[in-house]
């Protein structure tokens with residue numbers, strides 16, 4: 001029976017009610033050891049009538065066996081697993097070690113777990129209870145968190161208990177939290193009264209104070225009170241609890257016979273293993289299972305499901321921590337031996353861990369086996385556990401150079417898995433081991449390159465530049481990719497002059513080295529030149545389109561960024577269709593490989609393309625996904641880009657508040673990172689936001705900041721940073737016509753391959769030269785006709801319509817109506833409003849605006865558009881890492897908002913509101 005804890009119990013019962021009513025909720029219970037988390041969870045479980053409970057408990061020291069705990073959760077659900085889509089079923093069967101081993105990345109597995117949970121929940125409400133989350137193996141933990149973030153429409157409650165100082169706690173911020181503290185003194189006293197040994201009031205009070213109300217301490221301290229009352233009586237400050245309790249537990253253990261203590265230590269070292277393995281280990285140590293009996297009598301060990309286990313995790317750590325390191329090492333060695341060839345999941349890997357903990361000297365044989373298992377897995381893209389294999393292999397290597405090489409492999413795999421901090425620390429370790437100067441240099445280079453996107457951009461760029469300069473000065477022949485990466489880093493911070501020099505140097509060095517210029521170098525060069533407005537920027541890439549089409553953008557290190565950067569180069573050159581093809585392929589391949597570490601970059605740029613061609617729903621959805629994934633993976637630098645990508649559509653779709661929030665954060669980040677390019681992009685976003693809400697002075701101020709940057713850096717307007725049209729219009733509206741005219745006159749000739757920029761500049765000329773207005777607008781329209789950029793075309797229509805309306809010309813209505821239609825289709829609410837009021841002023845009576853796509857949340861839109869493209873709910877679920885139930889949920893809400901009831905109606909609606917969406921062949925069903 002629980003003492004106290006009324007509020008906490010009520011909260012958890014409310015979770016049960018919610019789940020019974022078909023909703024989902026995630027709650028975190030945190031608190032120090034012994035505070036009563038497990039007891040509270042038990043209370044919850046016993047109250048869960050009518051709710052199916054799945055549960056697992058983390059085990060200290062076992063957190064490196066991938067998916068052990070998920071396998072535990074779903075041990076009774078093998079039939080449900082078999083009913084999943086084939087790839088997911090195979091992935092889970094393999095991860096849970098009851099089916100043949102197939103490679104699968106953590107993303108595939110996480111999605112499969114989500115599908116599985118929602119399948120199980122389809123039969124009735126479900127409660128998932130995870131105790132000691134801090135010791136749940138990392139792979140399971142990742143999958144559980146992935147699922148927790150995506151539960152929406154299924155009747156699933158998730159309650160996670162965790163110790164507060166665990167690393168994982170930082171990642172649970174988004175969930176409701178129950179913070180358990182010590183029991184109230186009255187409750188603590190009640191509890192003490194239930195413990196036999198305590199008689200006098202002084203003892204009781206000493207306990208209440210000394211325990212800080214910790215129930216475990218209340219229960220355990222008196223049991224070993226002999227001679228320790230002095231400690232207990234030290235009033236005022238709570239005792240250093242964990243240490244005290246551990247000492248208590250180990251004291252009990254120390255009184256046991258030597259053989260029992262040895263057996264206990266082995267049990268602590270092994271963790272949960274099949275009985276046969278435990279027996280083998282005991283025998284290997286000259287012990288027998290009966291040697292644990294004394295520990296059972298002493299209450300340290302209980303038999304759970306027929307096999308011995310510690311009564312409390314503290315006992316286990318106490319036994320382990322209090323053993324001399326020599327004894328610990330030999331226990332690990334025995335465990336390793338017992339696991340040799342054992343029928344336990346990941347036996348070889350577990351064995352390797354034990355060897356490492358045993359401080360075993362190198363075992364090159366095992367190390368090499370682990371490495372080749374890793375190599376094989378990497379090719380098949382199983383990144384997280386591959387990283388662990390390489391790490392183990394490195395630890396067991398017998399010379400530093402080999403070890404460094406394996407650490408680099410581990411780093412590569414963890415980066416692909418999207419664990420950037422881990423990746424960096426592995427590379428630092430490797431560089432500490434390498435002795436040959438070329439390797440040292442290469443590793444320094446890799447670290448700088450990582451930091452360009454995960455750390456301080458300016459500093460990393462400078463370090464990389466320094467590396468190149470000093471080594472070249474010393475006559476070292478460098479890999480031209482280094483120059484190219486300096487160029488790339490320089491683009492990131494907006495230093496186009498270094499970017500130009502170094503990207504040219506990279507090409508030069510590559511040519512000097514003989515053979516063709518590597519694609520990776522060519523794309524960076526093209527990108528830099530495109531930002532600088534060079535009309536021939538992408539000529540070299542066009543010649544190599546065939547090569548680009550066959551690049552593997554995931555598993556080969558050097559080619560990994562090629563598609564992305566080529567996409568950006570084409571985008572910057574306004575070669576939009578080609579950019580779209582490349583970026584789409586980059587995203588699709590990353591998704592199918594589950595290479596989540598690459599997705600944020602690719603989604604962010606794809607969203608720029610989608611914005612440009614008028615697919616704003618997708619653009620918003622993808623930029624938001626990029627933002628989430630940048631956070632999930634630790635690519636801190638990419639958060640900045642994702643924020644700006646989100647702001648791009650938000651500025652124009654009436655999400656002003658969200659937009660301002662994103663821009664404020666981006667401005668602050670760009671300031672901290674001293675990245676003038678991102679600062680300029682943020683100001684361009686701000687200008688677009690202010691102009692949309694007709695704050696022309698503010699728009700002009702923001703636009704001027706971008707213009708300044710462009711003057712200093714040489715960057716010209718491009719689909720990624722786009723401001724001149726907004727700035728000129730804001731200046732003119734603000735009465736600064738001369739400044740606007742000056743700016744337009746100062747613009748260099750723009751090549752005809754940039755039709756949208758030419759159109760916008762022609763429109764700008766119309767604004768500053770009213771006497772030649774129509775002539776310039778005509779020219780603008782001629783350029784618009786050559787390109788697919790609906791938004792800017794509508795802006796030109798609006799400018800034309802507004803001017804004609806002021807001249808009281810009947811011709812105003814046509815361009816205004818055209819502008820309105822396009823703005824509405826795009827969801828450009830503030831602009832549609834401007835067009836609407838111009839139309840009204842010209843005497844047109846307008847119906848209320850139609851309900852449209854702009855009312856949908858990014859996720860509803862993403863789902864709606866995917867469905868409209870003809871994908872089944874199941875297919876959409878797979879692509880967006882959501883459950884089918886959640887897809888149905890979003891779709892339902894979208895139907896309501898759009899006022900449609902069937903897929904067919906949805907398609908018809910989209911045909912008018914989002915004509916860019918390719919309709920599906922033959923819509924069927926609701």
Ligand SMILES: Nc1ncnc2c1ncn2[C@@H]1O[C@H](COP(=O)(O)OP(=O)(O)OP(=O)(O)O)[C@@H](O)[C@H]1O
Nearest residue numbers: 001002003005032033034035036037038039215216
């Ligand atoms: N409110 C309570 N009333 C009665 N007994 C309690 C209460 N809370 C905890 N206990 C008892 O105190 C002991 C420690 O609690 P519990 O095991 O739940 O702690 P915990 O927070 O799970 O600790 P750990 O982090 O070490 O797992 C258990 O024996 C439990 O039954």
Ligand SMILES: [Mg+2]
Nearest residue numbers: 037038131132
């Ligand atoms: Mg517990």
